[in-house]
Amino acid sequence: MAFEKKYSDEVRDAAVRRVVERRQAEPGNRAILREVAEEFEVGEQSLRIWVKRLDDGMFSSGDAVRLRQAPKDQLLARIAELEAELAAANEEIEVLKRASAIFAAELAKR
Numbered sequence: 404m405a406f407e408k409k410y411s412d413e414v415r416d417a418a419v420r421r422v423v424e425r426r427q428a429e430p431g432n433r434a435i436l437r438e439v440a441e442e443f444e445v446g447e448q449s450l451r452i453w454v455k456r457l458d459d460g461m462f463s464s465g466d467a468v469r470l471r472q473a474p475k476d477q478l479l480a481r482i483a484e485l486e487a488e489l490a491a492a493n494e495e496i497e498v499l500k501r502a503s504a505i506f507a508a509e510l511a512k513r
Contacts, residue, residue, distance in 0.1 A: 410445055418443040419453050 418439055425435045436454070440447040 410449065414443055414445065415453050418445055418450055419457055422450065422454050423457075 421439050421442065422435055425432065425439065429435065436450055437447055440450045443450075
């Protein structure tokens with residue numbers, strides 16, 4: 404006998420979407436999975452697996468993917484900004500090193 408799905412794709416997608424939305428709205432709330440599982444009347448472990456699969460990219464869940472992608476894009480943009488700032492700071496450090504070498508050479512002459 405073939406395995407029958409206990410929950411429909413619509414319920415799974417809606418529950419995962421709610422977890423993603425709540426994680427964005429309440430990043431410190433560690434009870435989100437339990438609360439959403441109760442709300443959708445699904446098993447907490449099932450929900451945990453669905454969310455993990457979404458996080459791992461094993462399945463896409465319509466709007467939930469776009470919700471997950473937005474923060475990822477924001478993080479990548481922020482990383483690029485920080486890398487640019489770091490490169491600029493490294494250039495400034497090199498200029499300061501050269502200037503200090505010049506001043507040290509001048510002091511050594513005296």
